[in-house]
Amino acid sequence: MLHLASKSPRRHQLLQQLGVAFDVLDVDVPEQRAAGETPQAYVSRVARDKAAAGALLVKPGGVVLGADTEVVLGDDVFGKPRDAVDAAAMLRRLSGRTHAVISTVWALGEGRQECAVCVSQVRFAALDENDIAVYVATDEPFGKAGAYAIQGRGAVLIEHLEGSYSGVMGLPLFETARLLRGFGINPPA
Numbered sequence: 001m002l003h004l005a006s007k008s009p010r011r012h013q014l015l016q017q018l019g020v021a022f023d024v025l026d027v028d029v030p031e032q033r034a035a036g037e038t039p040q041a042y043v044s045r046v047a048r049d050k051a052a053a054g055a056l057l058v059k060p061g062g063v064v065l066g067a068d069t070e071v072v073l074g075d076d077v078f079g080k081p082r083d084a085v086d087a088a089a090m091l092r093r094l095s096g097r098t099h100a101v102i103s104t105v106w107a108l109g110e111g112r113q114e115c116a117v118c119v120s121q122v123r124f125a126a127l128d129e130n131d132i133a134v135y136v137a138t139d140e141p142f143g144k145a146g147a148y149a150i151q152g153r154g155a156v157l158i159e160h161l162e163g164s165y166s167g168v169m170g171l172p173l174f175e176t177a178r179l180l181r182g183f184g185i186n187p188p189a
């Protein structure tokens with residue numbers, strides 16, 4: 001049995017796209033970057049913690065997926081904004097620049113643990129204060145790493161994407177499908 005340890009409706013929707021049967025586990029793990037932790041190491045640790053928290057809830061023999069997505073600019077990691085001021089500050093930093101979106105997925109099964117990493121580059125258009133205020137007022141930035149959603153109105157902010165659309169949205173499907181095959185779960189082609 002496959003389990004997705006995630007509260008993110010985007011991840012549920014993306015995993016459904018693969019056509020595999022799964023259920024959803026409600027897990028809550030702290031997302032706090034440790035001093036000196038690289039962005040890649042942080043994303044991987046949080047994704048693994050989610051999968052490990054889920055693994056405590058399931059019967060032996062199951063496979064648990066956990067994922068984490070963060071927006072990274074230089075050494076700064078932008079998670080989900082705390083409030084509207086934080087969201088506007090993130091969008092101001094992303095304006096007119098290229099940032100990375102790192103999505104890591106861990107799969108934990110009996111006697112087997114594997115992870116996949118997906119890094120995409122996203123170039124934002126130059127935004128003025130009005131663009132930022134209008135977008136924040138849509139409420140879309142909340143609950144999204146970096147305060148935007150590629151799958152929503154945020155699409156109009158993105159000049160260029162190099163990488164994986166599903167990875168930016170929260171669950172890189174090519175990498176996840178490959179990971180699952182290693183656990184004997186074969187998404188139908």
Ligand SMILES: Cc1cn([C@H]2C[C@H](O)[C@@H](COP(=O)(O)OP(=O)(O)OP(=O)(O)O)O2)c(=O)[nH]c1=O
Nearest residue numbers: 006007008068069144145148149150168169170
């Ligand atoms: C960049 C970007 C992120 N996001 C979302 C995906 C994730 O839900 C969220 C990043 O936060 P995460 O901490 O990765 O995930 P989450 O807290 O929403 O869900 P869970 O930990 O329970 O699995 O940002 C989008 O929906 N679109 C985007 O374009």
